[in-house]
Amino acid sequence: MSSVTISNTNKNIILAEIFVPMALLTLGIYHGMLQTFYRAGFIQASAFGGLEYYQGLTLHGVINAIVLTTFFAVAFGNAVMIHYLNRNINEKMNMLSLLLMVIGTLLAAYPMLTNQASVLYTFYPPLKAHPTFYIGATLLVIGSWVAFFNWFLPYKAWQKENPGKKMPLAVIGIMTTFIIWFIATIPVAVEILGFLLPWSLGLVDEINILLTRVLFWFFGHPLVYFWLLPVYVMYYSILPSQAGGKLYSDYAGRAAFMLFIILSIPVGVHHQFTEPGISQGTKLLHAIFTFGVALPSFLTAFTIAASLEYAGWKKGARGLFGWMGKLPYFDGNRYLFAYLICGLIIFIFGGIGGIVNASYTMNLVVHNTAWIPGHFHLTVAGPVFLGILGMSLYLVSALMGKKVQMKGWNVAVPYLWTFGLLIFSGGLKYGGLIGEPRRTNMGMTYLNPDSELFKPEYIMSTHITAIGGIILFLAALVFFVVLVKTMLAPKEMEATLGFPEEESYHDEKNIKPFERLTPWVVVALVLIVFAYVPAINEAVKNGKKGSPPYMPDNPVPVENTR
Ligand code: HAS
Numbered sequence: 240m241s242s243v244t245i246s247n248t249n250k251n252i253i254l255a256e257i258f259v260p261m262a263l264l265t266l267g268i269y270h271g272m273l274q275t276f277y278r279a280g281f282i283q284a285s286a287f288g289g290l291e292y293y294q295g296l297t298l299h300g301v302i303n304a305i306v307l308t309t310f311f312a313v314a315f316g317n318a319v320m321i322h323y324l325n326r327n328i329n330e331k332m333n334m335l336s337l338l339l340m341v342i343g344t345l346l347a348a349y350p351m352l353t354n355q356a357s358v359l360y361t362f363y364p365p366l367k368a369h370p371t372f373y374i375g376a377t378l379l380v381i382g383s384w385v386a387f388f389n390w391f392l393p394y395k396a397w398q399k400e401n402p403g404k405k406m407p408l409a410v411i412g413i414m415t416t417f418i419i420w421f422i423a424t425i426p427v428a429v430e431i432l433g434f435l436l437p438w439s440l441g442l443v444d445e446i447n448i449l450l451t452r453v454l455f456w457f458f459g460h461p462l463v464y465f466w467l468l469p470v471y472v473m474y475y476s477i478l479p480s481q482a483g484g485k486l487y488s489d490y491a492g493r494a495a496f497m498l499f500i501i502l503s504i505p506v507g508v509h510h511q512f513t514e515p516g517i518s519q520g521t522k523l524l525h526a527i528f529t530f531g532v533a534l535p536s537f538l539t540a541f542t543i544a545a546s547l548e549y550a551g552w553k554k555g556a557r558g559l560f561g562w563m564g565k566l567p568y569f570d571g572n573r574y575l576f577a578y579l580i581c582g583l584i585i586f587i588f589g590g591i592g593g594i595v596n597a598s599y600t601m602n603l604v605v606h607n608t609a610w611i612p613g614h615f616h617l618t619v620a621g622p623v624f625l626g627i628l629g630m631s632l633y634l635v636s637a638l639m640g641k642k643v644q645m646k647g648w649n650v651a652v653p654y655l656w657t658f659g660l661l662i663f664s665g666g667l668k669y670g671g672l673i674g675e676p677r678r679t680n681m682g683m684t685y686l687n688p689d690s691e692l693f694k695p696e697y698i699m700s701t702h703i704t705a706i707g708g709i710i711l712f713l714a715a716l717v718f719f720v721v722l723v724k725t726m727l728a729p730k731e732m733e734a735t736l737g738f739p740e741e742e743s744y745h746d747e748k749n750i751k752p753f754e755r756l757t758p759w760v761v762v763a764l765v766l767i768v769f770a771y772v773p774a775i776n777e778a779v780k781n782g783k784k785g786s787p788p789y790m791p792d793n794p795v796p797v798e799n800t801r
Pocket of ligand 1: 544583
């Protein structure tokens, strides 16, 4: 392991970027379990902590899917840049980025906690939030942009000092993540500043619902790759050596990241296959690109499997699948392996579900049913969340100079989580296939035998989901005990930043297509224009103005919400 001397300020900023969302995560996880209890009819909304159903769901979604992921991407990005570019980054910019993100989070927390922003994790009219929610979310995003801009100078300086050398793959991965994020946050900024904020402030009465939704998904799908790609960086840069081998193909890793730049954005309409007002042609175009964006994940599956196979062979494995038995699944000293491999195994199921969703006719069966949360928990709560947990613990231990405590329990966390998640998502997917609604109205009418929405099978599907939810909660609890015990442990080693070193089969020479990121960004912009000009044009033409704002837990008369 090589290491760089990280400045104290940068070290403390990275730690703060981990501690803030981890503290909030306790609330996010707790409300996740409560959601499963509400859905199974075990408790009524507001029974725990006095929160309403959609209010709890919003807290769960915003904390876990927006706050945790954004803070973590910035923290991990900072760590990757400092380590792999072997230089510290500007501390003032780094501090500004942290402050903006913290202030943004606090501003958004106020309306959520006071039940004035029950909009799930989205910006999706007619759901309307208090203006501070939108202002807070905007500041959080701007804080993450500042972090991204802060990496340009060290990136350029490294290129200048290392002419002709390949930029480390992890750096390419992080730059890719934030290029996608930067482009994708522009349409949502237009949505918030141009439509939602004036609407929420009462400056305008009506907005074009279809147009704002198109703008939201313009952001909403690349958002999922903003969550995923930092974990792909770990798969390519850390997992193979944790397994005892090396990366099978560095070029395949570069190709995967570059393909994400061009294909992860022009796909958002696949969330709107059932939306009237968007033509079949536009939907088909976005469906084709969606199949395209699965390619870099298939590439990753084969490259990482080959890397793990190599590690197994090195340890004397024989036969086609012998390597699988030789991997360090329960090695407490290489616990990152356990967190990452569990995420990969979960993602096999999450990815297959994504392909089902992308297929227009099958989407009609599963859209707006419980299948969809089943799908996205196998992605964002699988590889993404486990990567975040494992790497957060790793960074806390390294940057505080503390050894990870309760090694055996720690290595059990990802397996317990995987077990819980497969049950949880299994229940949701089964429920979805028999028609269980994705979102529930007040009082869970679909569980009421007197309601025409009721099906006896929903009792089983929601109970399976709740059992999964309890196991997930327990796994998270064990993780928090490990994290806190590690933080409180005496300092036993030098507090420094370092990642396990990675080698690949290939030499240091780069190949032309991967030398620069700019041409890929240009292709991405062309495809975005190609995919979004028709979508936006149709939304402007066909979108009906005038849907009244709606607050699901607080459906007060429309006049009073304006
Ligand atoms: Fe998705 C809905 C399509 C990936 C998240 N998705 C959602 C929503 C979320 C989400 C949050 O086309 C709901 C949004 C909402 O609120 O309404 N999704 C896809 C497709 C992919 C995909 C095609 N989604 C993700 C990822 C997410 C995520 C990643 C979060 C991080 N999704 C959809 C569609 C919808 C949708 C529609 C709308 C549905 C509707 O109607 O509402 C692809 O990117 C998936 C490609 C993945 C693979 C898997 C590769 C497997 C790997 C593991 C290999 C394992 C190894 C281990 C090597 C092809 C890399 C081997 C070792 C051993 C020891 C065994």
